[in-house]
Amino acid sequence: MPQSSARPIRIRGLGRLLVGTILSVLLLIGGALLWIRASLPPVDGSETLAGLHAVVALERDARDRVSILASDPEDLVFGLGYAHAQDRYFQMDLLRRAGSGTLAELIGSGGVAIDRGARLHDLAGTARASLARLDPNERALLDAYVRGVNAGLASLTAPPWEYLLLRQSPAPWRPVDSLHVILAMFRDLQEETNRAERALDLASRTLDPSVFALFRLSPGPWEAPIEGSAGTWPKARIPASGPATEPTASDPASIPDPMPAGSNAFAVGGALTQDGRALIANDMHLTLRVPTVWYPVRLQRTGSNPLDAVGVSLPGAPALVVGSNGHIAWGLTNSYGDWLDHVVLELDPSDPSRYRTPDGWRNLERRTEWIPVAGQDPVRFEIQQSIWGPLVGHDPDGRPLALHWVAQEPEALNLRLMRMVEQTSAESALQLAPSCGVPAQNILVASDSGEVGWTILGRVPRRRGLDGPRPQRWADGQTGWFGWLEPDEVPRIGPDRAARLWTANARVIDLNEQHLLGDGGYDLGARARRIRDRLMERDFFDESALFDIQLDDRAELMEGWYRRLNALVQARPASLERSALLKLLSDWDGRASIDSVAYRLTREWRTAVSAAVLDALNQPLTRLSNDYRLADLPRTEVAVWSILRDPPDWVPPGYGDWTELENRCLERVIAHLGTAERWSEHTWGARNRTAIRHPFSPLLPSWVRPWLDLPPRPVPGDSNVPRVASPTHGASERLVVAPGAELRGILQLPGGPNAHPFSAAREGDYDAWVAGEPVALLPGPARHRRILRPIAND
Template sequence: MATVFRWLLRIVSGMILLSVLGVIGVYYLASRSLLDYDAAHTVQGIDGEVEIVRDTHSVPHVFGQSDADVFFGLGFAHAQDRLWQMTMLRRTAQGRLSELFGSRTLKIDEMMRRLDLYPLAVQSVAAQDARTLAALEAYSAGVNAWLETVNTEALGRGAPELFLFSNEIAPWQPADSIALVKLMALQLSGQLESEVLRARISLVLPPERVRDILPDVPGEGIASLPEYAALFPTAPRFAASTMDYSPLNPVQPRGFAGASNAWAAAPSRSASGGALLANDPHLGFSAPSIWYLARMELSTGGVIGGTIPGIPVILSGRSAALGWGITTAYVDDQDIFIERLNPENPGEYETPTGFKPFRTRSSIIQIKDAAPKTIALRWTENGPVLTGEHFNLATVTPPGHVAALSWTALSPRDTSIGAALDLMRAQSIEAAIEAGERHIAPAQNLTLVEPGRIAMKTIGAVPRRDVRHQSQGRFPSPGWIATNRWQGRMPYASNPEFLDPEGGILGNTNNKTVNRPFPDHISFTWGDTQRIYRWQRLMQNREVHTRESFIEAQLDTVSFTARALLPLVAKDLWFTGEAAPEGTVEQRRKQALDLLAEWNGEMNEHLPEPLIYAAWMRALQNRLIRDELGPLAAEFRHIDPVFIERVFRDTDGASAWCNVVQSTRVESCTDIARMALDDALIWTQETYGPAIGSLRWGDAHEATHDHQVLGTVPVLSAFVNIRQSTSGGDNTLQRGLTKGSGPDPFLNVHGAGYRGVYDFADPDSSVFIISTGQSGHPLSRHYDDLGELWRRGEYIPMSLDPALARAAAEGVTVLRPAE
């Protein structure tokens, strides 16, 4: 027995020792790629010495003797901190994820190959002017110099993830940066999904009910449209969703296609006497953040702000002369065309002048641990042909037809990156607007400030449509009818533009910006109908604004939506509850209503009311639409306040949604509101406990900065994911868009990964922040150091003074040219 015990002790001790050695080994290998910020490197590709001065928060300030050397330095810094992220973005754009992840990413790769983004980026290199091409080549050389440094100095493959996925890294090319801009356009363009959903809804509901569930943004209406079933009588009626929205998929559900805030005040509305600008672009959260802070000292002056690794551009930021911010413009720049196949030859499709052959080529997808797959890519005159499993197109494509996509980003002469580079060098609003003419996609509202002026301009190509277009681009249309096809682009001068407004305030929350009839309408679908009202109130409550009041607006968590909907939905429920025993449904309902009656709509993480309200409205919309839409109800992940308001105001008979069509009883809207509240209270009790007063919005509304690949791996996820209790919600200015599905529907998954506020009376008092940290290395203290500041609504200084950067430097990386 003693012998057995001794052997067991030896085995257990050995296993513990091996585990400890394994942990030490993993730490050693991973730590090899931790940066030494005070290193010096001799590199090929620069003409003079380059300095990368990293301040206290690891923000690189890049100095060089020429613009090319500065772009080289930015590429070097991006690769140092975010190499894994850059390679993943490039693989996504190329449709090469399956080389790392096997068959689970095959559908994503197929979709990206069919969209053809990377080959179009390669073609677009030839369309760049000499200065843009020089910047792209210098940036690429900087990235590749770091790859060479990693290899020669044995720096742990450059990122710990690359020990797990050890495929070779190809040198960076100018086309890679252009492809990432196109990938960004895909992430920020949601018109395609809206078209498909409207078509699916049109197949099961009468037109008046479609107007309820997919309401137009309040404003001037449009002429009536044909029903989708009339255009395509053989299209499927009910079909399950075919989309897999995995973390690696750049396409996310409807409602996640991008949002942002930007506002500006002219000197007449600024307490400091200089123009003010605030900007917070919204994208999906990740660890590390998609955003990376940087400063470049160009020949035209310093520029500082938010970049995306892989793209050598300050996308939102300022120079000494100009500040700029971006918001998604929601331009209707995508159309789906249903192409009719030739019954005699499926290799041809119908055009206005007869049948023509598809333009085709083959593409081979390499798959880890599986045989390669060859797919046939097809193009029509309208664009690439997509299969039915992408974007749920199978649900709206009749037999004997295929779906093709027209999209402005599918340009082989895309000069968007050149426009962004010119914007960084612009010294005036007029020069910035002129630079925007070269921008193709994604369409953005560009908010601009000089020290004494403000402006806003929509940049991006806007399709020209025929006034006789059958669907006006609102849902898929027959591709063989000439009047449905695009007629080129609208002139840039017709894009919305606002210069020096009389009131001295400009802003955008993805709201409707212009009220034009089709085809000059810009869009029928906008990203916000609610936040804009809260913004208007905050702006008009003050005669003059300060940097602090702009920060206060960025961090505002009061929901106009809650304030507007609760009195409407609960008008027959307030204070009507009778006495009931503790623990009963009636008692919990009374407690909830009493709390909501005293609530001001603030979506504060420490309060119970936001969780009760959010759960109630979610349950309410589900009860309203589930019986009419069946499986299609799952496509509505977030409440639509305009829809709920239409129902409870009985606009155009919309209260019909309150009646459950499968029951013999006729339910009223008050009945449904009461039942939905009970649903919500049961859910909160089962999920968070029975004490209503102890509920906490932040427990449900955690920001999920998850590692895109390792975030679901047991044990590792605890080291690479960043979770934070947060305030805000779907419709607050401090927007924290909820997941909308699954067991944790209120997780905060999409919001302001970057915030900047610039005061041109005192530019060095400008501030900024990102949602995680500068480094993509989980062992670095800069992996999450900015995240806690971001959660608390704090910022870090933003100075273009080289002396300040050097005074607070954590380290200086010196790049010397090789002889």
């Protein structure tokens, strides 16, 4: 009998244990949710703070967009830092660590590879040296911004929620960290390993000269420069024996379908608008993530030198990146000039630790970097250093190569972009731009007096003897970099009231001037050409006309591919498959539209054919290296299409003729579509669906992700149309504005200012961004107001 009564006791005990466990889990989850909610910023009320000269007000509208009102320049950037920290401190932390080589210290081993790149180039050293060189006024503004950042972080009841998951605490912001943020953008916008130059070297050594010429064509047939002209299609002369200078049996490398980075900016002078103001549009195409790259803000300053500016800022940096101040408006696209060069080192035969310089022999330096890693031992990283940069490998002749990059130069990094918001004419803005220390950008400027102009924003090195396909020796003192171009030496267009200007990462100017900037992989030009043609269609413009161009998804580059594919299918023998394919191709409308099966079929066939051709042409390069490929080079479309439009006698190995290659590529595409009954489901929108995620999203359970990520949506557009779009890449903002008429302006962002899971405006303009609906540039009426007061007699 005692044994029979023990079982209910054990069951009751287990029940109590289970209930206790559930309660503990619920309490843990509840506590975590309360902690996360506590990291929402306080947006009302007031606070008394040290470091202010006068009262600062932060107003937020229904979309959570912030307006900062102050009477003092330092107080204004204090308010900007405060807002950045309240809404984006964790993003700022990631950026400063990516730019200084300390990311692994926060996130663990996943950051080691990123840290290696920063430490290889000693970006932290660049930042320290640049900080010491700052203009006193810039330093005073930076210090005010830093005070604001730390005050904004301190205003949170709990640190940003990401630190809870990492079991870390946020470190205070320092002045040098804002320079690290800018260096992180250098890393994002410039290819820091200079792969294309290595691939070009290999190609020049292994390809028949007639084949190599296909990859060096300039000007190209798709280009649409503002100054100068486009080229014509070259004839592909490939020897029947193949593309190599000598036979090779190496296997080719696999070629992916890359998504080129890029942006659009275009402007029209006041002679082409109703009110005489110039008009500008800008959409910067970047990797899309949660939170958005940019932070929308309005900066208002009263007093003897008033300011009312609106646009987007980069959290961590005290400047308006693009926007309008009522007098001028400006927009940016990446310039893709040649901002990196490999340098061949001449070693001393009697002492390989020494290398020749213009001043004689010098010893290679060795640096030991220790990368802190959260939860693990630090990682040791050894670097050999020359005066021209770190050693990164050897050329095919076995000679050591150093890598020189503008981001290694303290003179290339400063905070003069803060001055852009104070400019009142296109002329003064264009004069300022080349002295700003940022990753070199094309800048378009429009003014309220109707003028528009273009130049380079960022320092341009004075390069000599570096236009060939192979790395050079710099030891003779005649070849290399020799300081920086002065602002009046940097190419410029305008200012002009009657001009139509455009830039889409392609060549902007005549080749006679392009050599000053070099070729760092500028774009093919299809986007630029479409934008140019749209601008030439009209005599007068308003904001809606420019916004419509931003959303243009007509795929002119794909038209030729579609006609070729349609002819290929038409030539096939009659069959059910042929009929099904022709039906799929019948919905072609010339656009990268979400409902089109024909566009997706054409796009994927183009990828397969291009890969087959480039794989075959790449085969000679593998005789020397499998690390670099022809696909690393820019504008490979020219080489591939030149071959297809006038096929040479040579045919890639494994194919009987070019028609067989094209048909077999089509069969590979069809195989990925599954059964014929489901082919019609494979629209472009089914593939081109947004995947805009928080960096923590892949690490968390799937049920949590909807609270962090933006909902997936099919989007029109592609890489060679004005509306650039892929699942993880596209318009990080869309801005259209005439300076002085900001009330009519447009500003879209794919997400809200604060991506906090509990923020009511977390998704921001995302639905409008997907649908292509305009969103007002200026913030709406204030829903919240936070007052920052100075300490009396501070």
